[in-house]
Amino acid sequence: MSLTWKLIWFCAAAAAVGLLVVQFRAFAAPPSKTQAGQTLAEQYCARCHMIAPSASKGWTDAPAFDAIANRPTTTLANLTTFIQQPHMHMLNTGRPPAEASALATYILSLRKN
Secondary structure, three states: OOHHHHHHHHHHHHHHHHHHHHHHHHOOOOOOHHHHHHHHHHHHOOOOOOOOOOOOOOOOOOOOHHHHHOOOOOOHHHHHHHHOOOOOOOOOOOOOHHHHHHHHHHHHHOOOO
């Protein structure tokens, strides 16, 4: 086989692999509910709350998310309901039900077993 044909076969194989990668990425799973909640926490909550054990403290005395998660009375249902309500010193802090559920799922993922 000549060098030209080897080059053609190599390019064809590389193109086929590239197409497979593109198709795989198109069907990749959406972020998990926990990941979505973490993204929302970074966007909406990090100014006041310490949203991860390694995160910096917020500028208020708002409780850290891992402390909330480890309260014996914290459940997914009551946390989701609370997050939907505006709270404390911030206006517009209430989140829609789907976002509240994702945030609560993320917070509870910080619970120590």
